[in-house]
Amino acid sequence: MPSTLSPSTAKLIACPECDLLQREIPLPPGGAAICPRCEAVLYRNTPGSLDRTLALLLASVILFVLANAFPIVGIESRGNRNATTLFGAVLTLWDEDMPIVAGLVFFTTIFAPAFELFALTAILAAIRWGLRSRPLPRVFRLVLAARPWSMVEVFMLGVLVAVVKLSHLAHITPGIALWSYGALIAIFAAAMSTFNAHELWERLTFDR
Amino acid sequence: MTPGSTQVSAGSLGLLTCHTCGLLSRPAPAGTDETVCPRCGDALHRRKPHSIGRTWALLIAAYILFIPANVLPVMETGSLFGSQRDTIMSGVVYLWETGSWPLAALVFFASIVVPLVKLIALSYLAVSVQRRSPKRQLERAKLYRLLEFIGRWSMLDIYVITLLSALVQLQSLATITAQPGAVAFGAVVVLTMLATMAFDPRLIWDSAPRPEALDSPKPPVSSQAAGGKPVVPSFTMNNDHA
Numbered sequence: 356m357p358s359t360l361s362p363s364t365a366k367l368i369a370c371p372e373c374d375l376l377q378r379e380i381p382l383p384p385g386g387a388a389i390c391p392r393c394e395a396v397l398y399r400n401t402p403g404s405l406d407r408t409l410a411l412l413l414a415s416v417i418l419f420v421l422a423n424a425f426p427i428v429g430i431e432s433r434g435n436r437n438a439t440t441l442f443g444a445v446l447t448l449w450d451e452d453m454p455i456v457a458g459l460v461f462f463t464t465i466f467a468p469a470f471e472l473f474a475l476t477a478i479l480a481a482i483r484w485g486l487r488s489r490p491l492p493r494v495f496r497l498v499l500a501a502r503p504w505s506m507v508e509v510f511m512l513g514v515l516v517a518v519v520k521l522s523h524l525a526h527i528t529p530g531i532a533l534w535s536y537g538a539l540i541a542i543f544a545a546a547m548s549t550f551n552a553h554e555l556w557e558r559l560t561f562d563r
Numbered sequence: 564m565t566p567g568s569t570q571v572s573a574g575s576l577g578l579l580t581c582h583t584c585g586l587l588s589r590p591a592p593a594g595t596d597e598t599v600c601p602r603c604g605d606a607l608h609r610r611k612p613h614s615i616g617r618t619w620a621l622l623i624a625a626y627i628l629f630i631p632a633n634v635l636p637v638m639e640t641g642s643l644f645g646s647q648r649d650t651i652m653s654g655v656v657y658l659w660e661t662g663s664w665p666l667a668a669l670v671f672f673a674s675i676v677v678p679l680v681k682l683i684a685l686s687y688l689a690v691s692v693q694r695r696s697p698k699r700q701l702e703r704a705k706l707y708r709l710l711e712f713i714g715r716w717s718m719l720d721i722y723v724i725t726l727l728s729a730l731v732q733l734q735s736l737a738t739i740t741a742q743p744g745a746v747a748f749g750a751v752v753v754l755t756m757l758a759t760m761a762f763d764p765r766l767i768w769d770s771a772p773r774p775e776a777l778d779s780p781k782p783p784v785s786s787q788a789a790g791g792k793p794v795v796p797s798f799t800m801n802n803d804h805a
């Protein structure tokens with residue numbers, strides 16, 4: 356088993372992007388440590404961020420459920436109406452013999468965001484209420500792996516482009532999910548602005 | 564080596580940094596083959612394994628699929644007046660002609676410029692690392708960071724097609740269906756994202772250190788970065804002992 360460093364050198368860190376070895380220094384509240392060689396952000400000091408992030412994540416979970424339960428937009432043209440939820444759109448692709456594209460859309464707009472959101476909320480809640488659980492670091496690792504594939508904000512921009520394209524052909528009515536997505540993106544971005552992966556890893560270490 | 568201090572990578576001292584959680588650890592003693600991070604359980608490597616080979620394999624696949632992604636139709640609009648097939652580019656042209664210039668520019672940028680920039684820039688990064696170029700390391704590190712950030716936005720058109728084909732199912736008026744070009748396009752986006760993840764930015768710094776670092780060693784004191792944020796003093800090591 357690889358071993359952690361002795362306490363005297365435990366405050367050494369390596370830059371994740373250029374591997375420069377350096378000493379960790381204390382930061383003022385709101386400060387960020389930046390690698391002197393490649394200028395990557397190494398870690399931040401976000402005092403009291405846990406409660407704030409957790410509250411915003413809980414709100415995001417509710418908005419995510421709403422965004423998936425209701426139609427995104429409806430169209431109407433000469434008496435013909437249609438509306439779709441995100442999952443309904445995935446099913447349409449599947450029925451059009453586009454299983455790869457359907458799978459890609461499902462994974463990036465439903466599965467990855469749902470996993471990221473629910474798992475992160477569960478991890479922060481467990482830390483907040485002092486529950487010690489062995490699989491937590493492993494779950495957090497999967498969350499970090501899922502993050503680049505979670506593309507709710509790109510999807511939202513796609514909705515806007517689709518609406519503009521259709522506005523020449525039909526009457527468009529925004530659905531509940533559209534507002535939910537808008538709020539979800541804003542609130543989740545706020546949650547991530549105070550989210551502190553560095554601090555979370557440290558708490559997960561000392562909890563064991 | 565020049566006397567004095569120079570910047571040291573963790574890897575050059577035999578220390579392993581976890582790619583996931585950043586924990587620094589000593590490798591397991593020889594003879595044992597356990598190489599997982601004690602904190603998060605991820606596999607430990609000095610650098611991502613076969614980084615350049617995997618990056619090239621994914622890049623070449625993406626280059627090949629880039630052609631059908633742009634030539635094949637991505638969607639078909641069927642109406643009483645016949646049917647029309649659209650490629651990525653003709654979708655941009657449609658937005659432009661109907662007066663939505665900002666959106667036309669946005670879709671053009673996300674669907675055509677971003678994938679092309681990713682392919683070319685990542686090829687450049689891979690070649691420069693293979694040639695162990697010591698030039699413009701900071702610029703290349705920033706370029707890599709940019710690629711990581713913009714890659715996902717290329718998925719835009721996939722979502723537009725998804726929504727259009729789900730909504731426009733008005734039997735008497737028009738139907739929109741996704742076409743095979745969308746598969747190739749989605750594959751290009753995924754492959755370029757995977758290629759970016761396979762590339763290890765630390766390889767950029769593994770070649771010779773920047774000349775200025777040797778000429779005038781940076782003092783290990785904290786200074787103020789742009790925005791008034793403190794910079795971590797770099798860890799320095801005396802080469803005379805090495």
Ligand SMILES: [Zn+2]
Pocket residue numbers: 370371372373374375390391392393394395
């Ligand atoms: Zn760095």
Ligand SMILES: [Zn+2]
Pocket residue numbers: 581582583584585586600601602603604605
């Ligand atoms: Zn780790």
